[in-house]
Amino acid sequence: MLSENFLHRLDGLSLNLEGRVQGGAGGQRKSRDPGVSSEFSDYREYTPGDDLRRLDWTVFARTGRLYLKQFMDDQDSRVMLLLDGSRSMQAKAELLKDAAMALGYLALSGGDRLQAAWLSDRTECSRTMTARRDAPVLAAFLNAGVMDGTGELLTGLRACPMHQRGLCLLLTDGYGDQTVPECLDFLRAHRQSVVLVQILSREEMTPELEGALELRDAEKQERTPLVVQEDVLRQYRKARDHFLAQTREACMKRGVRYVPLLGEENLEKSLLPHLQRAQVISGV
Amino acid sequence: MEFLNPGMAWGFLSLPVIVFLYLLKRRYVPREVPSTYLWERTVQDMDVSHPFQRLRKNLLLPLQLLLASLLVLTLMHPVLPGVSGTDWVFVMDASASMQAVSGSGSRFNAALAEASGLVREGGRGDSYVLIRAGAVPETSLGRSMDTAEVQHALESMTCGYTQSDMNAALSLAHAVAGDAGRIVVFTDALLSDESVSIRAPEKAANAAVQAVQWEQGELFVRVQSYGLTGTRRLALYAGDTLLDARSLTLDAGQSTSLTIPAPEAPVYRAELLDSDALAADNIRYGMGPAESRYRIVLAGTQSRFLRAALKLREDADVVTAENVETAPDADLLVLDAPLRFVYPDAETTIRLGEEKQASGTVSMPGNLLGENITLQELAVRSLRPLSGGEAVLSMGEDTVLALGDEGAVFGFALTDTNLPVKVDFPLLVRWILDRLLPPRGAEGMQSVCGEPVTLPVRAADANLTVTGPDGHACRVESGTVYDTGLPGLYRVHVESDKQNQDMSLAVAVAESESDTMTVPASRETEESGHTRRSSKDMQPWALLLVLICLFVEWEVSRRVA
Numbered sequence: 001m002l003s004e005n006f007l008h009r010l011d012g013l014s015l016n017l018e019g020r021v022q023g024g025a026g027g028q029r030k031s032r033d034p035g036v037s038s039e040f041s042d043y044r045e046y047t048p049g050d051d052l053r054r055l056d057w058t059v060f061a062r063t064g065r066l067y068l069k070q071f072m073d074d075q076d077s078r079v080m081l082l083l084d085g086s087r088s089m090q091a092k093a094e095l096l097k098d099a100a101m102a103l104g105y106l107a108l109s110g111g112d113r114l115q116a117a118w119l120s121d122r123t124e125c126s127r128t129m130t131a132r133r134d135a136p137v138l139a140a141f142l143n144a145g146v147m148d149g150t151g152e153l154l155t156g157l158r159a160c161p162m163h164q165r166g167l168c169l170l171l172t173d174g175y176g177d178q179t180v181p182e183c184l185d186f187l188r189a190h191r192q193s194v195v196l197v198q199i200l201s202r203e204e205m206t207p208e209l210e211g212a213l214e215l216r217d218a219e220k221q222e223r224t225p226l227v228v229q230e231d232v233l234r235q236y237r238k239a240r241d242h243f244l245a246q247t248r249e250a251c252m253k254r255g256v257r258y259v260p261l262l263g264e265e266n267l268e269k270s271l272l273p274h275l276q277r278a279q280v281i282s283g284v
Numbered sequence: 285m286e287f288l289n290p291g292m293a294w295g296f297l298s299l300p301v302i303v304f305l306y307l308l309k310r311r312y313v314p315r316e317v318p319s320t321y322l323w324e325r326t327v328q329d330m331d332v333s334h335p336f337q338r339l340r341k342n343l344l345l346p347l348q349l350l351l352a353s354l355l356v357l358t359l360m361h362p363v364l365p366g367v368s369g370t371d372w373v374f375v376m377d378a379s380a381s382m383q384a385v386s387g388s389g390s391r392f393n394a395a396l397a398e399a400s401g402l403v404r405e406g407g408r409g410d411s412y413v414l415i416r417a418g419a420v421p422e423t424s425l426g427r428s429m430d431t432a433e434v435q436h437a438l439e440s441m442t443c444g445y446t447q448s449d450m451n452a453a454l455s456l457a458h459a460v461a462g463d464a465g466r467i468v469v470f471t472d473a474l475l476s477d478e479s480v481s482i483r484a485p486e487k488a489a490n491a492a493v494q495a496v497q498w499e500q501g502e503l504f505v506r507v508q509s510y511g512l513t514g515t516r517r518l519a520l521y522a523g524d525t526l527l528d529a530r531s532l533t534l535d536a537g538q539s540t541s542l543t544i545p546a547p548e549a550p551v552y553r554a555e556l557l558d559s560d561a562l563a564a565d566n567i568r569y570g571m572g573p574a575e576s577r578y579r580i581v582l583a584g585t586q587s588r589f590l591r592a593a594l595k596l597r598e599d600a601d602v603v604t605a606e607n608v609e610t611a612p613d614a615d616l617l618v619l620d621a622p623l624r625f626v627y628p629d630a631e632t633t634i635r636l637g638e639e640k641q642a643s644g645t646v647s648m649p650g651n652l653l654g655e656n657i658t659l660q661e662l663a664v665r666s667l668r669p670l671s672g673g674e675a676v677l678s679m680g681e682d683t684v685l686a687l688g689d690e691g692a693v694f695g696f697a698l699t700d701t702n703l704p705v706k707v708d709f710p711l712l713v714r715w716i717l718d719r720l721l722p723p724r725g726a727e728g729m730q731s732v733c734g735e736p737v738t739l740p741v742r743a744a745d746a747n748l749t750v751t752g753p754d755g756h757a758c759r760v761e762s763g764t765v766y767d768t769g770l771p772g773l774y775r776v777h778v779e780s781d782k783q784n785q786d787m788s789l790a791v792a793v794a795e796s797e798s799d800t801m802t803v804p805a806s807r808e809t810e811e812s813g814h815t816r817r818s819s820k821d822m823q824p825w826a827l828l829l830v831l832i833c834l835f836v837e838w839e840v841s842r843r844v845a
Contacts, residue, residue, distance in 0.1 A: 052596065052710050052711055052714060053656045053711065055707075055710055056707075057589075057705065057706070057707040057708075057709060057710060058705070058707065060589075060592060061589070061705050064588065066592065066596075087318075088318040088319040089318070090318065091318040092318070173318070173319065175319045175321040175322075176321065201318065203317075203318075204317075204318060204319075204322070207317075209315065211313065212312045212313060213312055213313050213314075213315045214312035214313065214314045214315065215315055215316075215317050215320050215323050216314055216315065216316045216317070216320075217317065217319055217320040217321075218316050218317065218318050218319065219318070219319060220320075222320055223314075223320075224320045224323050224324055224327065225312040226312070226323060226326075226327065232326060235326045236322060236323065236326045238326075239322050239325040239326045240322055242325075243321075243322060243325065
């Protein structure tokens with residue numbers, strides 16, 4: 001797991017939530033939407049069926065016209081750590097858990113309400129964590145994740161309780177033609193601000209294979225017979241780069257921030273620059 | 285052995301393909317990777333495998349060749365030559381007019397008896413298909429050569445009260461009959477299709493009640509005669525109360541109508557008491573006036589706050605009147621000094637005490653807090669304490685708002701309080717109106733048998749139960765009643781959070797079904813060309829062999845793996 005030193009460096013930072021957000025209880029950040037707290041926002045004319053409790057009777061007394069009061073909603077932010085719990089992530093479990101711990105710690109340092117979830121065919125959610133003192137709870141939840149799921153990531157996402165507007169940090173390898181676009185569309189449809197952290201192991205970035213192999217998919221048990229030679233490895237690198245470019249493009253199209261953690265060996269050194277470049281953290 | 289579909293023989297081309305696939309196989313060293321996703325994309329982009337290998341000894345290959353051959357043979361539809369016969373398709377018109385009685389029984393029963401006779405006289409190789417032509421045609425019996433089964437299916441057929449879709453039924457019959465099948469239609473409907481045999485019933489005289497309508501205090505009834513001449517007795521009811529009974533003189537092919545004064549009632553019924561060819565159209569229901577909007581009369585006050593708060597009730601008309609006498613039709617009267625929301629001519633149960641200075645704080649024995657009504661800093665200059673009824677609002681020891689049989693009564697006048705300018709005043713007015721305005725009464729709808737009826741309620745907000753004329757009750761999920769197969773009066777019970785409501789739905793036999801005088805002429809198609817050379821279908825056996833072979837192949841494949 002992460003060193004005390006590195007966590008100490010994270011103390012002065014917080015997650016950049018892309019402007020105003022909407023969460024559960026009253027808090028520190030301002031929502032974009034009109035709501036029901038006490039801060040007055042605007043008037044609009046009464047129409048049949050409106051809530052009579054919001055009718056401004058004093059305005060009627062002065063003007064003889066019926067108006068409805070609208071309020072700003074003061075709410076704190078809610079951060080969701082969505083962790084790909086499929087078998088393909090086992091090879092990069094350490095990288096995934098470290099990145100998740102760092103991001104979760106950033107959220108807790110910033111005073112945000114944090115929840116983490118392992119997404120697979122049996123989605124598992126943590127309790128809501130609210131302060132830095134909950135960091136051990138997060139660490140325990142991450143360590144308990146076994147990553148033996150076989151289902152689609154989107155299926156796991158659907159089983160995950162979505163809150164009102166908040167920040168979702170999705171950590172996955174993104175394998176599958178439609179996995180990333182579908183998950184991002186789902187989260188955007190639920191009005192979430194999204195950061196995609198794509199994680200690939202060094203072996204996946206530069207495989208060291210040779211000869212006639214029957215490659216067995218750890219997750220789906222599918223078999224791909226292949227004679228690996230230099231030209232095949234060259235073609236693999238092309239396919240890999242194309243895949244990564246596709247993922248990045250899918251994020252850009254949807255206004256999703258993209259953090260690539262590709263074959264990282266020293267996360268403590270490389271994570272912060274990546275997050276800063278993607279404008280995920282502020283206060284650096 | 286013959287093949288009905290020899291064109292499928294091209295499937296034998298799959299055999300060399302299977303052999304070719306075996307040539308392509310080779311051995312690989314297993315290796316687990318997190319995901320083969322990127323490797324599959326790599327393979328898509330280039331052909332990386334050596335294309336061929338030597339054909340090895342493998343039991344799977346001959347098994348798969350045998351499987352493919354059997355599959356192709358199955359698709360070619362093998363048959364063994366057998367006996368010859370006629371493929372009969374009987375279309376039984378099950379519309380309401382087929383219930384018309386002529387002679388000893390109904391047209392439908394006569395048609396069943398005739399069809400049964402045709403089955404008894406049929407040849408050994410004959411086959412039968414039975415199609416029931418109702419609102420939606422349905423196959424009562426698929427092709428069968430078992431005459432006992434056919435007779436049983438005929439006995440089980442019933443006639444309905446809907447119209448029949450003969451075009452759809454004939455289309456289905458032609459599809460089932462193919463080129464050689466012989467279609468016989470038992471119907472009283474005129475058909476333009478000349479390729480089918482028609483067995484038509486005799487004409488029968490009938491009379492039908494075809495309109496029952498109430499408007500502005502008068503009930504209009506129309507009776508149509510189809511070939512019936514003479515006097516018929518007619519009874520008219522408002523609800524269950526007999527309004528009138530009289531004799532009508534009918535002329536063949538003419539309609540007779542009458543209008544009588546009638547009081548308002550939810551449902552009216554007209555009934556021809558003398559029997560004729562078709563009984564189902566002798567009773568018809570008509571609906572009473574639809575429920576109007578609530579009418580609230582505001583008298584003796586010009587308060588625009590009170591008027592605006594009343595108008596927030598969307599299903600009510602708020603009318604201002606000089607005094608109570610000028611507003612006789614009001615559902616609710618709103619009066620001031622003191623402020624009262626009362627029913628016209630209601631008995632008084634709440635008494636007003638002597639006028640006194642208001643003192644003490646506001647409290648609510650009746651739970652208004654749940655409605656977000658707090659009435660904080662309510663000020664009253666002078667009040668008259670209330671006694672009787674249910675206390676809703678108090679100041680100190682004195683009740684200042686009470687609910688009773690006559691409505692809601694305040695213990696003060698609008699001019700003696702700041703209540704109208706309080707923010708929760710419209711909420712309080714709405715709360716009072718919700719309790720006082722009577723629930724909506726019955727509303728009526730009409731339709732014909734077999735037609736779906738969409739109810740004028742939001743199904744999502746309510747539980748709907750429909751009870752048919754036969755007493756059978758069922759829940760309606762989508763807000764549309766589909767089961768309207770019986771003529772008569774349906775009761776719709778709407779249960780929601782706000783209130784319960786009962787509606788009536790009158791369903792009648794379609795007018796065209798009452799015309800029992802218009803029938804087609806019976807005709808026969810030529811018998812030649814309808815005889816089939818029957819053969820024994822071997823396709824199921826071939827399919828069975830395919831399945832056995834598939835199982836063996838799977839077992840061998842599992843052991844090899």
